[in-house]
Amino acid sequence: MIMINYINKLPKAELHLHIEGTLEPELLFTLAERNNIKLKYDSVAQLKLAYQFDCLQDFLDIYYQGASVLITEQDFYDLTYSYLQKCAEQNIRHTEIMFDPQTHTERGVAFETVINGISMACIDAKEKLNVSSLLIMSYLRHLSEDDAFKTLEQSLPFKHLITAVGLDSSEKGNPPSKFKKVFEASIKEGYIPLAHAGEEGPPEYIWEALDVLKIKRIDHGNNCLQDQLLIDEIIKRDMALTVCPLSNTALQVVGDLKNHPLKKMMELGLKVTLNSDDPAYFGGQLNQNFIEVQKALNLTKEDLYELAKNSFQYSLLSDKEKQTNLNELEKYYAN
Numbered sequence: 001m002i003m004i005n006y007i008n009k010l011p012k013a014e015l016h017l018h019i020e021g022t023l024e025p026e027l028l029f030t031l032a033e034r035n036n037i038k039l040k041y042d043s044v045a046q047l048k049l050a051y052q053f054d055c056l057q058d059f060l061d062i063y064y065q066g067a068s069v070l071i072t073e074q075d076f077y078d079l080t081y082s083y084l085q086k087c088a089e090q091n092i093r094h095t096e097i098m099f100d101p102q103t104h105t106e107r108g109v110a111f112e113t114v115i116n117g118i119s120m121a122c123i124d125a126k127e128k129l130n131v132s133s134l135l136i137m138s139y140l141r142h143l144s145e146d147d148a149f150k151t152l153e154q155s156l157p158f159k160h161l162i163t164a165v166g167l168d169s170s171e172k173g174n175p176p177s178k179f180k181k182v183f184e185a186s187i188k189e190g191y192i193p194l195a196h197a198g199e200e201g202p203p204e205y206i207w208e209a210l211d212v213l214k215i216k217r218i219d220h221g222n223n224c225l226q227d228q229l230l231i232d233e234i235i236k237r238d239m240a241l242t243v244c245p246l247s248n249t250a251l252q253v254v255g256d257l258k259n260h261p262l263k264k265m266m267e268l269g270l271k272v273t274l275n276s277d278d279p280a281y282f283g284g285q286l287n288q289n290f291i292e293v294q295k296a297l298n299l300t301k302e303d304l305y306e307l308a309k310n311s312f313q314y315s316l317l318s319d320k321e322k323q324t325n326l327n328e329l330e331k332y333y334a335n
């Protein structure tokens with residue numbers, strides 16, 4: 001059975017989303033013009049043709065290029081508000097937004113410009129769209145730990161606006177242990193530790209993220225399936241995986257959605273959530289991920305309910321906020 005309508009109205013949270021990855025080609029061109037930036041592509045159609053990826057690195061090269069049109073506070077505001085409007089349309093009640101400060105500070109854009117633009121949009125969206133959000137500052141793992149320390153330092157005046165730290169970018173060759181000290185320091189500052197692990201990297205990287213970085217949630221985590229002891233450990237620790245199906249097929253982590261391990265993960269007892277990762281690049285927003293994976297794997301209403309429930313349960317919201325969202329979901333499911 002196809003459940004597009006049911007999915008569209010299902011109350012849900014998104015826990016794995018890069019704000020730079022929500023930059024739609026149309027907005028990218030608008031911002032390039034506004035900031036007098038010459039692009040390599042003549043049109044939106046031509047740019048879209050470049051969105052063909054063989055692996056994570058292929059994508060990252062284009063994604064960092066795209067982000068170079070973001071210059072002013074207004075740019076970051078427009079980018080973020082536009083995503084939050086899409087959340088409202090999809091009945092995403094809460095979202096946990098990753099941002100990559102180093103992608104911008106490396107180009108001479110101040111940390112302050114980035115965080116102010118993003119967080120102002122979040123405040124306005126709460127008021128006008130009733131979508132709640134919080135921010136995850138992600139360190140780029142292809143850069144050095146010293147560089148991450150500089151970013152941590154820059155974030156401190158804005159600590160009240162940031163809930164967690166993450167780790168993203170090129171996984172292979174950049175194990176979590178490279179960032180042991182900066183994660184320890186981030187935890188001391190009150191940030192909750194999260195990390196991408198096991199997207200392209202081996203199960204050992206997931207073990208390191210758990211044991212060395214002390215993470216509370218695993219971004220992707222697909223490759224845990226290669227290690228039964230690791231699966232047992234993740235279940236024992238009651239940790240969630242933020243799974244991103246359309247990202248996985250776009251980056252050739254999974255060949256075909258029909259072979260996506262989501263259902264298997266659920267059957268094994270792993271707690272999983274569905275997410276869009278970089279929707280402007282991977283062919284679909286969160287609801288499109290739900291719709292396509294439901295169809296490919298024949299997910300039932302109970303499965304969809306479990307995924308939505310996990311998205312609130314494993315969010316970084318307070319227990320009270322979780323309960324409010326869960327009550328709303330419960331009501332929807334019962335009707």
Ligand SMILES: Nc1ncnc2[nH]cnc12
Pocket residue numbers: 018021056063168169170171196199247277278
């Ligand atoms: N899927 C992904 N993996 C690692 N780094 C990323 N940055 C943006 N999207 C990413």
Ligand SMILES: [Zn+2]
Pocket residue numbers: 016017018168196219277
């Ligand atoms: Zn990601």
